[in-house]
Amino acid sequence: MNLMLVAPELTIAVTGLAVLLIxxxxxxxxxxxxGYLASLGVLIALALxxxxxxxxxxxxxxTVSIDALSQFFKIVFLVVAxxxxxxxxxxxxxxxxxxxxxxxxxxxxxxxxFVASANDLMxxxxxxxxxxxxxxxxxxxxxxxxxxxxxxxxxxIIGSLSAALMxxxxxxVYGATGTTSIPEIAANSATLASSPIGIVAxxxxxxxxxxxxxxxxxxxxxxxTYQGSPSVVSALLAAGxxxxxxxxxxxxxxxxxxxxxxxxxxxxxxxxVITMTYGNVVALKQTSVKRMLAYSSLAQAGYITxxxxxxxxxxxxxxxxxxxxxxxxxxxxxxxxxxxxxxVLSENKDSADPDHIENFRGLGKRMPITALCxxxxxxxxAGIPLTxxxxxxxxxxxxxxxxxxxxxxVIAILNSAxxxxxxxxxxxxxxxxxxxxEKVSEPFPYTIAMIIAAVGVLALGFWSEPFVHWAMExxxxxxxxxx
Amino acid sequence: xxxxxxxxxxxxxYIPVAVILIVALVMPPITMLIIKLVSPRSKASAKYATxxxxxxxxxxxxxxxxxxxxxxxxxxxxxxxxxxxxxPWTTIFKGHxxxxxxxxxxxxxxxxVLFGYVYLIKKEALKWMK
Numbered sequence: 001m002n003l004m005l006v007a008p009e010l011t012i013a014v015t016g017l018a019v020l021l022i023x024x025x026x027x028x029x030x031x032x033x034x035g036y037l038a039s040l041g042v043l044i045a046l047a048l049x050x051x052x053x054x055x056x057x058x059x060x061x062x063t064v065s066i067d068a069l070s071q072f073f074k075i076v077f078l079v080v081a082x083x084x085x086x087x088x089x090x091x092x093x094x095x096x097x098x099x100x101x102x103x104x105x106x107x108x109x110x111x112x113x114f115v116a117s118a119n120d121l122m123x124x125x126x127x128x129x130x131x132x133x134x135x136x137x138x139x140x141x142x143x144x145x146x147x148x149x150x151x152x153x154x155x156x157i158i159g160s161l162s163a164a165l166m167x168x169x170x171x172x173v174y175g176a177t178g179t180t181s182i183p184e185i186a187a188n189s190a191t192l193a194s195s196p197i198g199i200v201a202x203x204x205x206x207x208x209x210x211x212x213x214x215x216x217x218x219x220x221x222x223x224x225t226y227q228g229s230p231s232v233v234s235a236l237l238a239a240g241x242x243x244x245x246x247x248x249x250x251x252x253x254x255x256x257x258x259x260x261x262x263x264x265x266x267x268x269x270x271x272x273v274i275t276m277t278y279g280n281v282v283a284l285k286q287t288s289v290k291r292m293l294a295y296s297s298l299a300q301a302g303y304i305t306x307x308x309x310x311x312x313x314x315x316x317x318x319x320x321x322x323x324x325x326x327x328x329x330x331x332x333x334x335x336x337x338x339x340x341x342x343x344v345l346s347e348n349k350d351s352a353d354p355d356h357i358e359n360f361r362g363l364g365k366r367m368p369i370t371a372l373c374x375x376x377x378x379x380x381x382a383g384i385p386l387t388x389x390x391x392x393x394x395x396x397x398x399x400x401x402x403x404x405x406x407x408x409x410v411i412a413i414l415n416s417a418x419x420x421x422x423x424x425x426x427x428x429x430x431x432x433x434x435x436x437x438e439k440v441s442e443p444f445p446y447t448i449a450m451i452i453a454a455v456g457v458l459a460l461g462f463w464s465e466p467f468v469h470w471a472m473e474x475x476x477x478x479x480x481x482x483x
Numbered sequence: 484x485x486x487x488x489x490x491x492x493x494x495x496x497y498i499p500v501a502v503i504l505i506v507a508l509v510m511p512p513i514t515m516l517i518i519k520l521v522s523p524r525s526k527a528s529a530k531y532a533t534x535x536x537x538x539x540x541x542x543x544x545x546x547x548x549x550x551x552x553x554x555x556x557x558x559x560x561x562x563x564x565x566x567x568x569x570x571p572w573t574t575i576f577k578g579h580x581x582x583x584x585x586x587x588x589x590x591x592x593x594x595x596v597l598f599g600y601v602y603l604i605k606k607e608a609l610k611w612m613k
Contacts, residue, residue, distance in 0.1 A: 017598060024605040 005066050008045040015041025016106035023099020031098040035089030038102040046078040063120035070117035072474040073247045076327045080240040081109040083331045083449045090445040091232045108134035112244040121170045121180040132159050139229040151228025158221040166208025172201035182256045189259035202264050212245030213301050216275040226294035231338035238297045239331035243323045254478045268308040276302030280418045290355040300326050310403050317472035318396035325388030325460050332453030333377040339370045339446040362435025367442050371430045373450040378423040380457045383416050388460030554608050565596050
């Protein structure tokens with residue numbers, strides 16, 4: 001066994017522990033260095049992952065697989081983690097619990113990475129829980145903020161319930177097939193398909209993953225949690241944790257339970273339609289930008305879920321590519337909100353809702369870089385051409401039409417049109433509404449994180465061909481039934 | 484490869500579960516009925532006093548515990564479980580040709596646990612009244 005293949009995960013683990021230990025011995029003033037250390041660790045892990053692209057291997061008694069799919073999602077998670085740690089440098093400034101913030105974020109990243117490379121349902125579940133437990137604590141990071149506590153409490157209770165449902169589903173799959181290994185389940189799934197146990201397992205697993213992906217009607221926690229958590233943490237939740245649910249669902253449904261396709265395909269179709277419509281319509285009347293982004297995140301999850309319905313290599317590739325671009329867009333948008341929140345709180349410490357859309361009034365003059373980046377992110381989320389959002393929607397929707405699901409594509413395109421309504425509202429507030437307040441200096445780490453995300457969004461839009469091709473490669477892993 | 488559950492016989496295999504369910508539902512009322520019929524009744528005032536190991540009760544039952552008590556309890560349970568984890572490790576340590584890797588893995592594990600211990604001490608979680 002070659003330990004170099006898990007070097008990215010090991011790097012993150014060692015960085016996480018080092019940050020925790022060093023942080024214990026530092027006075028609060030000099031804890032800023034921890035953020036740089038964490039970002040450095042993530043960068044090294046990212047470099048290690050990129051350098052090992054194209055490797056295929058099975059590790060730890062075939063429970064962990066390294067393939068195009070896992071590498072792709074690992075890079076998604078590491079990019080989100082990088083944005084999270086860079087933005088975290090500013091967010092945790094002067095906080096005595098800085099080390100916990102970064103360590104929990106890094107541990108969550110390890111969990112997500114192992115979900116991406118899990119080849120066994122037990123590894124998948126344990127990694128899923130590692131990421132979930134770390135993010136429960138992160139959501140409640142502002143211990144004195146009642147909204148943050150509410151966010152953490154809801155996320156924790158509903159998350160635990162969904163974990164229990166997922167485990168119950170896994171136990172039925174194990175009971176019927178006699179194995180937890182994903183490729184072996186695929187090989188034995190005829191027994192599942194011919195019995196009512198298969199449907200029970202599908203329903204339980206769908207609910208379990210549906211909670212994490214925040215599909216309507218399993219979405220109840222998402223708006224409250226995304227709104228109440230610190231914006232930087234919301235970025236990790238919406239851009240990272242949600243993608244973890246998607247990759248887990250891809251592995252479990254598209255690889256392991258492909259024999260039950262007829263059962264879950266229709267369920268995913270209904271969930272996709274309800275989720276995207278509900279998310280977009282409810283987002284229209286939100287006044288809190290974070291809550292609006294939370295509902296927009298529901299809608300985006302609905303689009304990605306279309307890949308489960310169409311199930312052609314191009315559609316799955318489109319869904320996976322969408323996951324990458326959504327990582328950049330959504331993380332960037334939440335970090336831009338974090339920058340605005342920081343500005344509002346530094347002007348008025350007791351501001352009741354710093355993420356209210358009124359605070360974006362005249363942002364184009366007050367914080368030009370933040371406003372520009374936010375514009376790029378919301379246009380990308382809406383699917384305006386030359387951004388990552390456009391390319392991913394194009395690939396996904398056109399493949400949907402090609403395979404005959406015209407009604408689904410029409411609903412999705414109508415939804416994109418609705419979504420432009422609330423995205424444009426943010427831009428209107430930023431550029432076209434006057435304000436009396438003067439220009440403020442933009443916090444440096446937030447700006448760096450936003451620029452990285454914006455460059456990513458534009459690069460994926462302008463130069464999308466290699467990335468789309470790469471996503472197709474990742475999708476082909478799914479359809480050949482794993483390794 | 485056939486599964487662990489015999490699918491063809493799935494309904495039959497749940498009959499014992501159904502029997503236990505019915506027994507579980509019926510048992511409590513029956514027990515309470517028997518108690519009502521056979522047990523002696525007493526109306527002495529001492530019967531309604533709080534039980535405090537036989538002596539006369541002192542103070543209110545609704546006292547508050549220091550929240551740190553729970554922190555202690557959680558830390559104790561954590562380290563308790565770590566010891567449990569060492570136990571199966573000792574039973575397979577010898578005779579499977581894995582001594583070197585087993586030692587290395589356990590050292591990593593103990594090192595990480597030790598980390599938690601240092602963390603607890605530095606965060607003053609083990610100090611009673613700060």
